[in-house]
Amino acid sequence: MRLAQILPGTVVGLILFFLAFPIVVVAIASFSSATYLTFPPPAFGLRWYEAYFSNPDWLKPTWVSIWVASAVVVLATFLGTLAALGIARLPRGLRIFAAGLILSPLIVPGIVVAIGIYYAYSRYGLVGTPIAMVLAHTCLAVPFVVTSVTASLSGIDPRLEQAALSLGATPGATFFQVTLPLIQPGVLVGALFAFITSFDELIVALFISGTGAVTLPRRMWDDLRFQIDPTIAAVSTLTIVLTAALMGAAHLLRKRAEQNRMATSSAAP
Amino acid sequence: MTGAGMNGAGSASGSGASVTLSNLEKTYDRANAAKAVDGVSLDIRSGEFLTMLGPSGSGKTTTLMMIAGFETPTAGDIAIDGKSVVAMPPYRRNIGMVFQNYALFPHLTVEENVGFPLKQRGVPKAERAKLVAEALELVHLPGYGARYPRQLSGGQQQRVAVARAVVFKPRLLLMDEPLGALDKQLRENLQLEMRRLHADLGITFIYVTHDQEEALTMSDRIAVMNDGKVAQVGSPEDLYDRPDNRFVAGFIGESNFLPAIVRGLEDDVVIAECEGTLIRALCPGRPTSGEKVTLTTRPERLRFTDGAWSGTTPQNRLSVTVTEAVFAGERCRYMLQAGDGTSIVLKEPSSTAIRRRAVGERAEIAWSVADTILV
Numbered sequence: 001m002r003l004a005q006i007l008p009g010t011v012v013g014l015i016l017f018f019l020a021f022p023i024v025v026v027a028i029a030s031f032s033s034a035t036y037l038t039f040p041p042p043a044f045g046l047r048w049y050e051a052y053f054s055n056p057d058w059l060k061p062t063w064v065s066i067w068v069a070s071a072v073v074v075l076a077t078f079l080g081t082l083a084a085l086g087i088a089r090l091p092r093g094l095r096i097f098a099a100g101l102i103l104s105p106l107i108v109p110g111i112v113v114a115i116g117i118y119y120a121y122s123r124y125g126l127v128g129t130p131i132a133m134v135l136a137h138t139c140l141a142v143p144f145v146v147t148s149v150t151a152s153l154s155g156i157d158p159r160l161e162q163a164a165l166s167l168g169a170t171p172g173a174t175f176f177q178v179t180l181p182l183i184q185p186g187v188l189v190g191a192l193f194a195f196i197t198s199f200d201e202l203i204v205a206l207f208i209s210g211t212g213a214v215t216l217p218r219r220m221w222d223d224l225r226f227q228i229d230p231t232i233a234a235v236s237t238l239t240i241v242l243t244a245a246l247m248g249a250a251h252l253l254r255k256r257a258e259q260n261r262m263a264t265s266s267a268a269p
Numbered sequence: 270m271t272g273a274g275m276n277g278a279g280s281a282s283g284s285g286a287s288v289t290l291s292n293l294e295k296t297y298d299r300a301n302a303a304k305a306v307d308g309v310s311l312d313i314r315s316g317e318f319l320t321m322l323g324p325s326g327s328g329k330t331t332t333l334m335m336i337a338g339f340e341t342p343t344a345g346d347i348a349i350d351g352k353s354v355v356a357m358p359p360y361r362r363n364i365g366m367v368f369q370n371y372a373l374f375p376h377l378t379v380e381e382n383v384g385f386p387l388k389q390r391g392v393p394k395a396e397r398a399k400l401v402a403e404a405l406e407l408v409h410l411p412g413y414g415a416r417y418p419r420q421l422s423g424g425q426q427q428r429v430a431v432a433r434a435v436v437f438k439p440r441l442l443l444m445d446e447p448l449g450a451l452d453k454q455l456r457e458n459l460q461l462e463m464r465r466l467h468a469d470l471g472i473t474f475i476y477v478t479h480d481q482e483e484a485l486t487m488s489d490r491i492a493v494m495n496d497g498k499v500a501q502v503g504s505p506e507d508l509y510d511r512p513d514n515r516f517v518a519g520f521i522g523e524s525n526f527l528p529a530i531v532r533g534l535e536d537d538v539v540i541a542e543c544e545g546t547l548i549r550a551l552c553p554g555r556p557t558s559g560e561k562v563t564l565t566t567r568p569e570r571l572r573f574t575d576g577a578w579s580g581t582t583p584q585n586r587l588s589v590t591v592t593e594a595v596f597a598g599e600r601c602r603y604m605l606q607a608g609d610g611t612s613i614v615l616k617e618p619s620s621t622a623i624r625r626r627a628v629g630e631r632a633e634i635a636w637s638v639a640d641t642i643l644v
Contacts, residue, residue, distance in 0.1 A: 162339050163372035165359040166443075167386035167433065174360075177385075181376045 023240055030233035037228045048234040058235065061219035064130065068215060069198040071134040072141050076194040079138070080145025081187055085179075087146070088153050099150075103143045110203040113140070118207040128210020136208060137198035144197060145190030152186025152257065185257035192250040196243055285316040285473030286349050286440040288336065293345035295331050295497075305331045307497035308345070313475060318467050320476045322484040323494030324520070329477045332494070333443055336475065338362050349441065360389075365434035365442040369449050371426045373418040379405070379429050380414035386437040404436040405429075407466070424455045431463075435470060444476045448483065460486050481521045485509065493517050509567075511551070515644045518565040525571075525613045526644075527564040531556045539643055544608025548585045550641035562643050568602075568614040570640040573632050583638040589613060591630045601625065605634065 025039060030048055032041030052058050087098050105113055117136045118127065126132040156179070164174040180187075202217040209218050216239070223232055288311075295306040306328040313319045321329040334340040336347055338359030346353050354362055373382050383404050387397045405411050408428035418426055427447055434442060444463075448456045464487055467474050478484055484491045485505040493500040493508065493516070500520075501513040512518035515526065529541035529548060539552040541562060550564045574586070592612075593604035596619060603626060605613040615634060617623060626632060 157370065157372060159368050159370065159372040160374060162337075162359070163366070163368060163374075164385070165339075166337055166362075166364065166366040168360050168363070168389040168437065169385070170360055170389075173389060178374055 026233050026236045027240070029230060030237040032230050032233070034230065037230050037233065048230040049238075051229075051231045052234045052238070055231070058219065058231065061214045061216045064133075064213055065199055065216040068130055068133045068137060068213070069195045071130075072137040072198040073191050073194045075134065075138045076141035076145050077187060077191045080142045080190055080194070081149050081183075083142065084146045084149035084153060088150065099146070102146050105140050106143045114204045114207045117204055121208055127208045128212040130213045132208050133198075133205065133213045133215065136204045137201055138194075140201060140204070141194035141197040144193035145187070148190035148193065149183055149186045152183040155257075156182050185253045189250045189253050192246045192253075196246050200239070200243065284440070284471060287315045287351070288313040288441065288473065288475065289346075289348040289351070290332070290336075291346045291348070293332065293335060293347065294343045295328070295335060295340060296343045304328075304343075304497050306335070306342075309494075309497070309499055311492055311499060311502065313473060316471055316473055318464070318474045318476065318487060318489045320478060320484040320488035320491045321494055322478055322481060322491050322521075323500075324479055327494040328497035329479075329494045330445055331497075333445055333475065333477050337364060337366050337443055363437070363439050365437070365439040367427070367430050367434045367442070367444040367447045369446040371418070371423075371430040373426055373429055373433070375418055377417075378414065379410070379416050379418065379421070382418065382429060383414075383433045383436050385433060390437060400436055401432075404432040407435070407469070408432045408462075423451050424459065427451065427459065431466065435466075435472075439472065441473045441475070442470075444474065446478055447476075449478070449480075456483070463487060485521070491521075493520060495520075510640075511642060512565065512644060513553075515563060515565070518642070518644050523568050523614065524565045525568060527566070527607075527611055527613070529562055529564050531558050531560045531562055533558060538638060541643070544587070544611055546587055546607075548587070548641060549583065549638040550585075550643045551639065552643040554643075556643065564641055565644050566636055566641050568616040569600075571613070571615040571634050571636045572617065573615070573626065574635040584635045585638060585641055586633055586635045587613075588631070588633050591626045591628050591632060594626055594628055596625075605632075 029037060029039055029041060031044045031046065032038065033043040033045040033047060034041055083098075083102055087095055087102070090098055117139070121127050121132050121136070126135070160178055160182070161174055164178045165171070169177060200217060201215075202221060205215045205218040206221065209215055214222075216235070220232055220235060223229065290309050290311040290313075293306055293309040294304055296304050309328070309332055311319075321332060323329045331340060335342050338354070338357065342355060347355055349362070349364075374385065377385065380398075380401055383401045384397045387400055392400070401414065402411065405413060408431050410425060410428050410432065413421070413425070413429070418429065421429065430447070447463075448459050451459065460483055463474075463476075476484075476487065485508075488505060490502060490504055491508055492502045495516050501508060501517045503511075508517060508521050512521065512524075518524040518526075527543045527548065529543040531539060531541050532547065533540040534552075534555070535549070537551065537553075538549050539556060539562075541548055541550060541564060543564065548564060556562055587607050589605040589607045591603055592606050595602045595604075599619060600616045601619045601623075603615045603617075605615055607613055613634070
């Protein structure tokens with residue numbers, strides 16, 4: 001085989017290896033039987049998963065993370081969907097401005113956002129409460145919902161809403177029976193991203209989770225600073241699996257929505 | 270059918286609604302924007318099939334959207350059965366509408382699509398199923414209820430859209446270029462079906478198209494639109510045989526335009542000089558002698574005579590030279606030149622009994638005065 005034929009494959013392979021290597025190492029290490037974090041592990045076992053599932057110091061932050069992320073999903077999906085619907089109806093200039101404002105948490109460095117949130121929340125005594133975590137993570141998650149719902153909305157023929165109105169559906173009925181079902185994949189994808197955004201978030205958590213609302217990433221961070229215990233590898237692996245599953249679900253939803261759209265638009269050019 | 274909101278506009282009689290547009294105007298709020306619709310007045314009779322025909326940008330779709338309630342008129346009034354509907358939201362107008370790209374709900378089955386307007390009106394499920402089945406029968410799609418729109422062809426989708434727009438028995442049906450996306454063969458079939466549907470339902474149809482053949486085939490009356498105004502309203506025959514102006518003469522069918530100078534008047538006939546020959550034409554107005562005018566006549570109404578004219582009506586004659594001869598199957602099409610350069614098109618049936626003319630040949634053509642209009 002000639003070099004030109006092997007080279008692209010090799011480069012892609014190296015990139016993939018580079019990207020996946022840390023994940024693979026962590027996953028392998030999590031099944032280690034050793035007391036210390038060593039690689040490669042001398043033997044395999046599930047003792048660090050046992051350690052995780054039997055230690056309240058790990059389980060409690062896990063539940064905090066799940067509760068916070070769930071609340072964020074509800075809030076961010078609701079607000080983000082409404083925002084996307086509103087933005088789509090704004091005149092062009094205002095639309096770009098409003099979209100920019102909502103997307104700003106994605107652009108501004110995380111540490112800056114975190115400091116801002118810390119100052120703002122400490123003034124109202126919110127730091128260290130789960131409510132603070134929910135509110136802060138909602139700010140970070142809303143842009144993902146807005147982006148994903150806006151994409152769904154742009155794929156909808158505006159005449160479908162006109163058709164519904166002409167057939168006697170009130171604006172409310174039109175929204176619930178036509179618009180919402182059509183943007184549903186976008187809303188669900190947005191919700192999944194909202195969950196992941198909150199569940200994986202560390203920087204803001206470092207500033208405002210205090211001692212009352214320690215989330216899983218924050219607990220992992222604390223753990224790393226004081227000891228290196230293979231439990232963290234087990235936790236990491238579980239987090240990776242969960243995140244990957246959610247991303248996979250989001251991908252499937254998107255693909256389904258795309259297929260639907262293509263099927264209708266190809267029949268009606 | 271007894272649903273409460275079923276008869277938003279007008280009474281529940283079986284006939285169609287009458288629609289009156291009075292000085293309707295629409296300006297989009299851009300600075301110095303031309304009026305999209307500029308003083309349109311139309312009386313659409315109960316049960317009529319009226320087509321708004323015009324090029325894109327002529328204001329026909331905007332007018333339709335104002336009748337449907339999706340656009341608000343800048344000025345003027347829309348009355349359905351004598352009652353102004355300008356302040357009424359679209360979902361209360363009880364008007365059926367068929368869109369160009371069908372606008373079927375992709376997440377609903379055919380049955381759910383057609384049942385949608387009934388559901389909004391609180392029609393009970395059992396009755397809904399019956400009415401949906403009837404409507405699908407009407408458009409020749411029985412048994413397609415469980416499919417999704419994407420599983421149907423374009424023509425089938427359009428039939429479903431029609432079924433959905435008439436299932437709640439509106440007295441007025443609006444159609445915005447409903448056949449525009451279909452191929453020619455299918456379009457011609459559906460044109461006939463639309464006519465049949467109109468006869469069966471007995472309701473008023475307002476149909477928008479840019480296709481003049483479609484308009485001529487289907488309509489009781491046609492309103493030709495140009496630059497936001499109604500250029501002429503009349504039956505297809507009226508528009509074709511007696512166009513009011515140059516735009517209508519050129520937009521509907523093919524026309525010859527002959528520049529001429531008025532030389533005299535004889536009752537309702539004007540005598541004008543064209544390329545040194547006197548031509549008689551029908552003329553609704555009273556042009557003054559010496560005025561420069563345009564006469565129009567249809568290519569298929571002209572005949573080569575060589576001195577012998579079989580018609581009994583008064584006629585016009587003109588000497589011409591053949592500059593182009595094209596055999597087009599059922600017809601022969603000749604390009605002729607009269608005098609100093611006025612081009613004239615002549616079409617005649619391609620019978621083997623008729624001698625074909627050669628390029629460069631000199632000939633005389635003749636046509637009826639009744640087929641000559643001053644525009």
